[in-house]
Each structure stands twice: as structure tokens, then as C-alpha cells.
Amino acid sequence: MDGYSDGSSEQVTRRPAVTGGTTEGEGGLPEQAWTLLFELLHTHMRNFPALAAEFDLSPVQAHVLRQLGEGALAMSTLANYLSCDASNVTGLVDRLEARGLVERKSSEQDRRVKMLVLTQAGVELRGRLMARLSAPPPLIAAMPDEDLAALRDIMRRALKTQ
Amino acid sequence: MDGYSDGSSEQVTRRPAVTGGTTEGEGGLPEQAWTLLFELLHTHMRNFPALAAEFDLSPVQAHVLRQLGEGALAMSTLANYLSCDASNVTGLVDRLEARGLVERKSSEQDRRVKMLVLTQAGVELRGRLMARLSAPPPLIAAMPDEDLAALRDIMRRALKTQ
């Protein structure tokens, strides 16, 4: 349950962590920063399946619901987002549709295309999912306000100039 | 190579991206910072399968190789790390073992336990994988040194006091 703490003894972190394997000899500033972020990233990702399961969703289904929030998407576009084959999306959407979370709507402009939209139930579930996802993991929650503000500002700049 | 940019365009969004969905109404400082990190995190994770595929590894196999770097692990410990059922690990390791990347070694202390260790080939492949993984994504690489240093220090503090 808990999630983020893995409880299973072991050394694990403590030093620059799992990074090693190459030379571990520092690298540039970007590598140093990235390596640390990477740690957080994987720790968090490890729980994603369990988190999705709280809503009876598979990890991929949760991802789809997340992506579908902004509006209608063509199936092929979704396949692109997921970096997977179109045929995969068919079954994926089949199951979501069977659960009444999304709907296929044939496009008027091009009748080959099917657009995906969330149903009412889909919107509602997505809301709860996103609320859960945006709850900061302990590592973040425990940070002092100073660091949080700095982190936020740095990330804002980065995402803006991207 | 490119990886991180998805290039697929399409109608789709254009707006602040996938973030929204709840109320987007600020929240506390931790939520603000986390939401931004979360964005980076998912963008990066979308490519993880493709990245693993560069080494003919599935995402999970790549994850396992990563975890196995620090030393021998019991299968049950690995199952804990992956937050999955022990029976799943059996097949996972079967395939990795078939490819000569890992080895099962019965523990002396407790003959129920089987410890996993990387073979020579496994160590070598892991090295290349980790080198590839630790290459910062464009968003990080493009950050000014000031921000990178600040980011690194913040994350170091966070991971240390964790």
C-alpha cells in the first residue's frame, strides 16, 4: 500500500544510488541534476500500477484517461501519444468503452476516423484519478517551502522555454 | 535517438497540455511543484519503452536490469521492487536467464531463496543501458547552469533526508 517507501531493507539509496554502472564520475551539471530526478521518477513510476489499480484501471488505461481529458482524440493520435501500434488501441478502447468510460464517434469530415470522447462517467473518474495523481509523493511533500518554490520556478521556466 | 519530441502534431491540444483536469486552481506549494515535475516525468516515461527497445529489452526487463546493478537480489525482493506478484518474476527471470543476462543462484543460508546476479553479458548491457538512461532529456539539457545547480542541490537534500 503505502507505496513510496519500499520497506524491503536493502541498501538501495544512500549514495548517488542506482546511477552507477558507467563511470559514476560526475558528468556535467545536467547529468548530475538529471540523475537525481531520475531517481525520483522511477520511484514514483514503480507505484503507478498500484495507483491506477485504486480505480480499477490498468496503468495504460489510466494513461489514456489522462490524455483524453483535453478533448476528443482520433484513435491514431492516441496511438501516437502512447507510442504504440494502432491495433493495440482498438482493444484498449474496446475495454474502456465496455466500461462506459469513453465513446467512439465517427468524424463527419472523414468517415474513416473515429474520435474518442469521455463519457460522463469517464470525466468523473478522470477527475478523481487526476486528483490522486497530483498528490505529491512524500519526498516532495517533505521539502521545505523554500526548495518547493525554487523547484516550481525552475520547472516553470524550463517548460515555458521548452 | 531524438526520442523525447513526439512530432506527431495533429489537431489535439495546443493548450497548457495534459496537466489540467481537476480544477487546476493552484493548491499548495507542494502541489504546484509536483504538478510541474509530473509533466516532465510522464513526458519522459512515454519514451521509456522505445528506449528499452534500443537494447532489445522490454520496459520491465530494463527496469530489472537497472535494479540488479547494486548486487544480488532475492526473487521475492525483486517482486517487491516491481510491486508485482512473485509468480510474475519467475517468467521474467526465465526470459532474462535464457538470454544469458542473469543467473539464479540458490542461497546457502536458505535453500528456498534464489538470488539473482548479472552475468558478464548482463553487466555489460546494463552499463550501456544506464549510460543511455542518464543522458538528460532536452528539457533538462536546455536549463541554465544556475537552475541545474539549484535543482541538483534541492534533490540531494530531499533524497538525503528522505
Added chain:
DNA sequence: CGTCAATGGTTGATGATGTCAATTGTTTAT
């Protein structure tokens, strides 16, 4: 107009991943 290549989605075959329930072998406790 008619043909034909390109595109979007589905289907079928196959393999990897994941869960659960049941089994085998090995501790550990009583």
C-alpha cells in the same frame, strides 16, 4: 468517370506481462 495508392481502423496470430489459486520444498515455531 474509374482505377489505384494511401490512410484509419479492425481482426487474427503470437508473445510478454500481470494476477490469482494451488503446489512443492524448505525453514521456523510450537
Added chain:
DNA sequence: ATAAACAATTGACATCATCAACCATTGACG
């Protein structure tokens, strides 16, 4: 010594993912 607990495996089954082949629609071109 018997029973409970545990580590790993097996088998049944759903999901995720790819590829190849297919149908319908679109668009281009003779």
C-alpha cells in the same frame, strides 16, 4: 514431530503489445 509460514514455481486466465492481413474511405491521376 507436527504444523504454520515462506520462497519459488506452475497453470489458468486477462491485458498489453507487435506484426501481417484486411476492409472501408479518401484523394489523386489518367
